[in-house]
Amino acid sequence: MTKHSAASPKPRGTDSKPHERLKAWSACHELVLAVYRETAGWPDSETHGLAAQARAVAFSAALNLAEGSAKPGIREFRHGLGVALGSLGELACILVIARDIGVMEGSAFGEVEVLRDHASRLTKGLDRALQRRMTPRELAASAYS
Numbered sequence: 001m002t003k004h005s006a007a008s009p010k011p012r013g014t015d016s017k018p019h020e021r022l023k024a025w026s027a028c029h030e031l032v033l034a035v036y037r038e039t040a041g042w043p044d045s046e047t048h049g050l051a052a053q054a055r056a057v058a059f060s061a062a063l064n065l066a067e068g069s070a071k072p073g074i075r076e077f078r079h080g081l082g083v084a085l086g087s088l089g090e091l092a093c094i095l096v097i098a099r100d101i102g103v104m105e106g107s108a109f110g111e112v113e114v115l116r117d118h119a120s121r122l123t124k125g126l127d128r129a130l131q132r133r134m135t136p137r138e139l140a141a142s143a144y145s
Contacts, residue, residue, distance in 0.1 A: 019066035024126045027119035028062035028084065034115050035091070042103050050103060054094045060087040061119065074130050075141070081127045088120045 019025040035058040039051035061084040068080020095113055098104035104112075 017066070017070075019069040022065060022069060022126065024081075024084075024119065024122035025062060025065040025069070027115070027122050028058070028065055028088075031091075031112070031115045031119045032058045032062050034112050038104065038108055038112055042098075046098075046103055050094055050098050054091060054098070057087040057090040057094065058116075060084070061091070061123075065123065074134055078127055078130050081123055081130070084123050085120065085127070088116055088123065091116055092120075 032055075035054050039046075039054055042051045064080045064084040064087065068077040068084070071077050071080065092113070095104065095109055095116065099106060099109040
């Protein structure tokens with residue numbers, strides 16, 4: 001058995017988790033990295049404000065996709081997708097506020113917003129695909145249909 005440290009990440013494609021095969025999760029993961037890079041340059045006064053909130057909701061989107069994909073049923077998976085979509089919506093608002101108060105440059109806003117929109121579209125598409133796989137009984141019992 002090979003040990004992997006934080007300095008030596010596990011190679012992609014080996015023992016992948018279910019969420020790692022999802023395009024929506026990959027897009028959310030890229031978004032988290034971009035949000036962390038962008039917020040690292042924000043003023044110290046925003047460390048516990050907009051920067052922390054932006055990081056938390058971007059991280060939440062990826063986490064909820066991972067959690068949902070690990071659940072045993074489609075309904076539970078869709079619930080995770082719904083929470084992820086909510087987090088992506090929150091991030092949209094945070095980005096606009098950060099741009100409008102001058103914490104984030106317009107070009108950086110555009111770059112991160114493109115990633116957020118892409119992650120949102122893929123997540124919505126995954127949700128629609130899962131919804132089509134649900135039985136009428138499951139759809140009737142689902143709050144996310």
